[in-house]
Amino acid sequence: MQSLEHQSAEDFRDTPYGRQLLQGFRFLFFVPELEREFRRYLNHQARLAQRLGACLLMLVVAGYLYVERHLFAQSDPAWLLELTLLRLLEMLPGLGILAMSLFHKRVRIIANRLFPVLLVLVGIIAARIDIQYEMLQPEMSFRYGAGLLIVCSFFFLGITFWRALISAALIVLIDVLMAAMILSPFEMKVHWISVSYYLLLLVIGATSRYVHEYSQREQFLVRKLLGWVAQHDALTGLANRRSFDTALNQTLLQARRDRQPLALLLLDLDNFKAYNDNLGHPAGDALIRDFGALLDGFSRRPMDLAARVGGEEFAVLLLNCDAASAQAIAGQILSTLAERAIPHPASAQGNCVTTTIGVAMWQPGQTAEQLYQAADAALYRAKQAGKNGYALSPALSAE
Incomplete structure (x- = not known):
């Protein structure tokens, strides 16, 4: 033992x-x-x-x-x-x-x-x-x-x-x-x-x-x-999917009780498979760790949470964060990653590592699963638009 x-x-x-x-x-x-x-x-x-x-x-x-x-x-x-x-x-x-x-x-x-x-x-x-x-x-x-x-x-x-x-x-x-x-x-x-x-x-x-x-x-x-x-992802130290699902339900209940806005950002590292194939899995793991540390810097408040929810997929949960602030944070994540200029030899968006972000705001009556689906739909729209950017969920875009 x-x-x-x-x-x-x-x-x-x-x-x-x-x-x-x-x-x-x-x-x-x-x-x-x-x-x-x-x-x-x-x-x-x-x-x-x-x-x-x-x-x-x-x-x-x-x-x-x-x-x-x-x-x-x-x-x-x-x-x-x-x-x-x-x-x-x-x-x-x-x-x-x-x-x-x-x-x-x-x-x-x-x-x-x-x-x-x-x-x-x-x-x-x-x-x-x-x-x-x-x-x-x-x-x-x-x-x-x-x-x-x-x-x-x-x-x-x-x-x-x-x-x-x-x-x-x-x-x-x-x-x-x-x-x-x-x-x-x-x-x-x-x-x-x-x-x-x-x-x-x-x-x-x-x-x-x-x-x-x-x-x-x-x-x-x-x-x-x-x-x-x-409760945590071993590679990045961020919350894992299980912990994130629990936190999402609990935070949504608090947002409903306190009538506070709740934002969810879903992020995906662009062309990650090509990065792994060209540079090897150790380099891919290092990129996952670095990107996790970057996101952790944007979730410093007590009720904020950054999580790794899949292989190259991440989530950032922000309580008491309105739509304008959520978009500003998404933009800051994109610019911070661009400033780091991590080389990506097989990227279709340029020579550096990029990410795509879907932004969703909790709507009254929405369940945790529906909020996640809204953010996922926004992420899909951002990818269809060419990646290396962010998109809002359909409900926000219509407003």
């Missing part, structure tokens, strides 16, 4: 996912845009684990408290009261995590940033209880709660490796500082045994989490890359 993934990345090095796979991520960081996307993915994947972790925290702490109230009911009322308050405080972050995981997406995004803080707070409370148990030395006690929190920090909240590591390290550090202030020198020597236990748990948890997150990130990139491949 590893070789297949690297082969996919090599084939698609022009995509952000392919580039990241090739660059690697030893330190568990992507480029900023991908890192944000991965964290959203991680937060979504971890929602069930967050709820489970919160429920387990409340259940375990409630169980501790129930037993402790029976054990210490007669021995030390003051410690029992303090212990009860600490246990209730320990449960509150779990309740908060559970509640926030059920809220709206925006609340969950804020909550995910707070999870490490809540985790450290619970760890501080657990460390305080552990230290008090060391001082009192009861016959039976529930110690090492901080150790459990260290382990949980790496696996339940869906936070990244580095946030989990920092949270766990802070729990250990604060535990040591609290113990140094509260315990006697002799008790502190004994407490170092607990600290060594915490550090061992931190190393084990961090190692496991690193391996797990590395695998998660790799799977994320491969899954995204496969999704990109399914």
Whole structure:
């Protein structure tokens, strides 16, 4: 599987996912845009684990408290009261995590940033209880709660490796500082045994989490890359026919809802077969890539789309673009291609590569298929007129 993934990345090095796979991520960081996307993915994947972790925290702490109230009911009322308050405080972050995981997406995004803080707070409370148990030395006690929190920090909240590591390290550090202030020198020597236990748990948890997150990130990139491949043309990086058909339907619905004009340009590279036959398929592929990049420059707005819909056939979808603007863009595409002056030894229109364009505007009541047919009819008219130009759909020409 590893070789297949690297082969996919090599084939698609022009995509952000392919580039990241090739660059690697030893330190568990992507480029900023991908890192944000991965964290959203991680937060979504971890929602069930967050709820489970919160429920387990409340259940375990409630169980501790129930037993402790029976054990210490007669021995030390003051410690029992303090212990009860600490246990209730320990449960509150779990309740908060559970509640926030059920809220709206925006609340969950804020909550995910707070999870490490809540985790450290619970760890501080657990460390305080552990230290008090060391001082009192009861016959039976529930110690090492901080150790459990260290382990949980790496696996339940869906936070990244580095946030989990920092949270766990802070729990250990604060535990040591609290113990140094509260315990006697002799008790502190004994407490170092607990600290060594915490550090061992931190190393084990961090190692496991690193391996797990590395695998998660790799799977994320491969899954995204496969999704990109399914929606894009591998040669040009533009949307493929399947993606274009979906976008055309969705954009038409938006144009209808917002009462905005919608233009569709269909383009065909003139005499492409002759270009391939004379210069070879590698040259033909290079021409397809260059022309795709040219069209991509004319579809920079969020709702614009450039697509490769056939061998040498392309489409440009322009929302909120009226007929005059659509014709101006068609003219600009023709002039830009002419300026590049790509040699074509077998062109009937001259010595350079040219294109023919059909322009259609969406009409009320028209379906996506009918709009495409109108643009195709305009493209046919432009070819009949001698290629290397553009023509309007019959409906526009009659106006």
